[in-house]
Amino acid sequence: MKTVIRRMTLDDLDEVLKIEREVFPDSWSRKSFEFEVIHNKYSLPLVITLQNKVVGYSIVWKLFEEFHIANIAIHPQMQNRGLGSYFLQEILNLSMEQDYALLEVRESNQAAIHLYKKFGFLKLGIRTRYYANGENALIMKKQLKKTANNYPVRLNITQKSVEG
Numbered sequence: 001m002k003t004v005i006r007r008m009t010l011d012d013l014d015e016v017l018k019i020e021r022e023v024f025p026d027s028w029s030r031k032s033f034e035f036e037v038i039h040n041k042y043s044l045p046l047v048i049t050l051q052n053k054v055v056g057y058s059i060v061w062k063l064f065e066e067f068h069i070a071n072i073a074i075h076p077q078m079q080n081r082g083l084g085s086y087f088l089q090e091i092l093n094l095s096m097e098q099d100y101a102l103l104e105v106r107e108s109n110q111a112a113i114h115l116y117k118k119f120g121f122l123k124l125g126i127r128t129r130y131y132a133n134g135e136n137a138l139i140m141k142k143q144l145k146k147t148a149n150n151y152p153v154r155l156n157i158t159q160k161s162v163e164g
């Protein structure tokens with residue numbers, strides 16, 4: 001199975017938005033993604049593809065010393081096979097000049113919190129009622145090393161899982 005991580009383009013947005021709307025209650029608009037792809041000079045918009053199909057994406061903001069993971073998602077039918085871990089590992093490896101990675105995550109999002117903790121993110125604080133439904137966000141931070149992050153990641157992907 002060929003997995004590729006590359007910069008997001010406008011042509012990816014239909015597939016990206018399909019995933020975004022399935023996984024997030026307060027999903028980003030097409031305009032927000034267009035801004036990240038075309039205009040935001042601090043942004044690193046990425047997709048991960050499997051057999052040329054977009055199975056996940058992420059938006060990272062490189063804000064001087066901060067590597068801010070603003071958005072990351074894997075297609076619901078492709079979750080729990082190691083793709084999120086593989087993608088996050090590769091994303092963190094793009095952070096060479098930044099000192100730390102930071103992100104917000106819903107307090108109830110056990111899958112994401114588990115993933116971030118596995119990669120050494122620690123809880124830094126809480127943003128109260130951060131989300132539209134009133135839910136709190138955990139702020140999580142990881143100090144970055146100036147060397148590549150190498151975690152043991154095992155992908156569990158078969159032809160059947162790609163075809164759905």
Ligand SMILES: CC(C)(COP(=O)(O)OP(=O)(O)OC[C@H]1O[C@@H](n2cnc3c(N)ncnc32)[C@H](O)[C@@H]1OP(=O)(O)O)[C@@H](O)C(=O)NCCC(=O)NCCS
Nearest residue numbers: 023072073074079080081082083084085105110111112114
């Ligand atoms: C968070 C997300 C990107 C993880 O992607 P993934 O492809 O499922 O990740 P992996 O398969 O690598 O699994 C990562 C770990 O989470 C665990 N996990 C998966 N679902 C879980 C759940 N519901 N509860 C607890 N842990 C869970 C896996 O077992 C794995 O742990 P392990 O490596 O210790 O076995 C994916 O769940 C997702 O896209 N969620 C919706 C969008 C989202 O919430 N993004 C984060 C916003 S802050």
